Amino acid sequence: MSTTPQSQTGVKAESVLEAQAPAISPSEAESIARRAFDIEATAHPMDSERDQNFQLRAKDGSQWVLKIANPAEDPALLDMQTQALLHIARVDPSLAIPRLKVTSDGALFHEIDGADGRRFIVRVLSFLPGQLLDDATLHPALLRDVGAMAARLARALRGFFHPAARHALLWDLTQAPALRTRTHHIEEQGRRRVVEKVLDHFDEKVLPQLKKQRAQVIHNDVSRLNTLVDGHRVTGVIDFGDLIHAPLVCDLAVPIAELIREQPDPIAAAAGITAGYHAVTALEDDELRLIFDLVSTRCAMEIAVANWRVCDHPENSDYIMAGVEKAGTLLRQMREWGAERMYTALRRACATPVSIEASDFTRTPSNEDSQQSLIERRRQRLGPELELFYDKPVHAVRGEGVWLIDDTGRSLLDAYNNVPSVGHCHPTVVQALARQAATLNTNTRYLYKSVIEYAERLTATMPADLSVCMFVCSGSEANDLAWRLAKAHTGNSGGIVMEDAYHGTTDAVYELSPADYGIDKGRTLAEYIATVPAPDGYRGQFRRDDPRYVDRYVACFDNAIASLDTRGFAPAAFYLDPVLSSNGIMVPPPGYLSAAFKKVRAAGGLCVSDEVQSGFGRTGDHFWGFEAHDVVPDIVTLGKPIGNGLSMAAVVTTPAIVASLMQETDFFSTTGGNPVACAVGLAVLDVLEQEGLQERAARVGAKLRSHIEKLAEQHALIGEVRGAGLFIGVEFVRDHSTLEPAAKETAAVANRMRELGVLVGIDGPRSNVLKIRPPLVFDENHALQLANTLDQALRATQSRN
């Protein structure tokens, strides 16, 4: 472990804080101003941590600051500050920083002898007007401007160097581990441990990375007390006392650490400051990754320094300890968020080529936007029947990774939405979309490379026979097109689907979707449709305790085919969602699908794997759901996660099947496969690959399942936990022998979880299956949070019953 840093100039870092500040009277200050600087003014004392400062109000209306440096301050450092001010004034004259006034003899400073025999260096700087940031309301636009100002200042300092620049400074983030020798002053044990952990982590993990970053002389203290503002604008930065040669990114960490405390949405505030900085000087990815640790470390430093200093100066306890509580709270919050969350938000803020006003992040809902009023307006214009999730609907204003942020700034852990599968508003996807939308958007009747490249990438993930893509705009359209392909290729017109299947909303596909068909409202399926029961070994017609239960489910295909035959139809296609989502989420048992496919094909039908839910890595062990079953479908349909939320979908099939349809008719979709869709589709594939999300779905999914299986030991309501990867169903029953479905309890648990900040859904024909299907960027901490919340919700639900 390092020890307290020793300056090249021989001055101990903390000695300036320890040495007594000068004690010149206002009348002496006035006299110095007059004699040495030709300023006739009244002197008014100002606060300073280590120097003595006076505001000079001159008779001619001008205002100045007379700075009497602490005698322990290394003259070389004072010279560095002076030279830096002169440098900035030369390279960016419009930057609002204090200007140095030379003495009447043309010198940069004046020296005086104090009454105590010490010598003091006196400088005069212009006084900058404005309100201290400390007294201002931290509007998002202001936070952004603080970031921009810090970047401009650093830019102006880029070409500056001084031999004293790499000096020892207490607030030098790179020297943070030295404070390890001071942490014993932190009385509260828990806090001490946290601070020590942060400092150790910094020493071991962060510092080696930090040393690789670009470095230069930085201001290092763009903070509440050094920044002047007017409304939402920064009007100046003062106090160059912490100037140091250090990694550039440290300069950004300082205002973030200070300004995001007590913000309603601290991550959004950090994103705002970072975006402001990035707009002036582009931040590198490694720098963005470091910000979380630098901010934590800065908070830890603040706590360590304050606790140590208060021991020596108990009389100044209020002043020294102000802010320590807030630093402690932020440190605790940050440990809850984790580094990834902040990194994702910062990256998103920097990657978004369209400017998102920080005010979009933290809006106070107006009356007009109140839940009730929105619900009423929605009811009138979208119809009263359109479903809203949860008893208390979520008014989402922003998405970020695994989080949905509501209109009050509350972050809800999203464990339901599989469409933004690489994470809400993933910056790579957003950037790809915006870049392409700003370049070209046309249709597949023109030649452009991305649609070819995308089709090549997609088909490369499939068995060789599935080599042709057809692009459309929704999962329903893809299944509709698959239906036309199957009919054209087989010459048949019958369909086989699961009893509670759902494949979409078009007229044709609606007939293939008994789950939504309104059978409960007295409707009957079309005569060309036959259903087979889902191979549900838990509560179905045939159960796992019967060793032949799989064969019995397979035999149902014989019945379905025979039933179609008696009505004069042969199957054109059998549609299957490989995770049987609307059936209550269950993966078909081994051997089932290959035997079923054989039977359908023997009857002349094609097999369609509807990968709208199960595709793109969600099931963990495989990229496509069908791959777990050793089968190759004739047609694969894709949707939902394909575009992370952009309306796009695809059908992938064999050239022969496409040719059959083309003999009958043409195919063209105006927006299907357009350049924007392809750019997004490619970006999604890139992210899935680069971030190893399929592997993550397997790993985190297994962890999550094991957490929930443990809960099943304590909560009798849980009948079965099942699924694959990050697609998990938890079936609730009132009685383990009768399997009486617990639909009311399922709704109560989902609603309670929503109140506790975790979003899950409900599925299954009996509405008694909790549907867990988060974005694939879900990690182990999120899994734990979900399991703990489920535990809490189950306790609350069971205690009510």
Ligand SMILES: Cc1ncc(COP(=O)(O)O)c(C=O)c1O
């Ligand atoms: C398995 C399956 N197929 C198809 C669809 C229809 O997709 P879309 O809503 O994009 O039309 C859905 C939608 O939920 C689905 O779950």
